[in-house]
Amino acid sequence: MRAIPVFVMSAVATMAFAFPASAAAIDASVALQPQARLEARGAAVTVPMRVMCANGASGSLWVQVTQNVRGELAVGDRYAPSVPCSGxxxxxxxxxxxxxxxxxxxxxxxxxxxxxxxxxxxxxVAEENREMTIVR
Known part of the structure; x- marks a missing residue:
């Protein structure tokens, strides 16, 4: 009977060394503002937000806007490869x-x-999803 607990303990100890330690979590935050500004007669919108990431980190941002325009979707997205990270x-x-x-x-x-x-x-990773009002 004692062999089972020893076997289980050996298996658990072996698995603990088989899996790498997980990456440390870094503070990150993104806050979308309530209004976006229409640009070039609707060809684009400027989306204001506030971002925060740890000092010395590198950050990138992905933004998508979707709007129902008379029953059809206006969709756009933008990748920003670098945002300021200062804490x-x-x-x-x-x-x-x-x-x-x-x-x-x-x-x-x-x-x-x-x-x-x-x-x-x-x-x-930080995410925010919200309704936003597009204004001229």
Whole structure:
């Protein structure tokens, strides 16, 4: 009977060394503002937000805007390969160009994802999704 607990303990100890330690979580935050600004007669919208990531980290941002325009979707997205990381909040404006129809003043759904990496093995992700009002 004693062989089973010893076997189980051996198996658990072996598995603990087989799996690498997980990466350390790094603080990251993204906050979309309530209004976006219409640009170039609807060809794009400028999405203001505030981002925060750990000092010395590198951060990138992905933003998508979707709006129902008379029963069809106006959709655009934008990747920003670099955002400021100082441990404090920074205002960042991302201009999103529509890939389909023109954006119009009114309500749109917006998503933002902030990915952060701090060498040697720390990372973090922050996301926010919200309705945003597009204004002229």
């Amino acid at each position: 404090r909040f920074h205002k960042v404006d991302v201009t999103v160009v529509s890939r389909t129809k023109a954006f119009r003043p009114g309500v749109a759904f917006t998503s933002a994802t902030l990915n952060v990496f701090l060498a040697p093995d720390g990372s973090g």
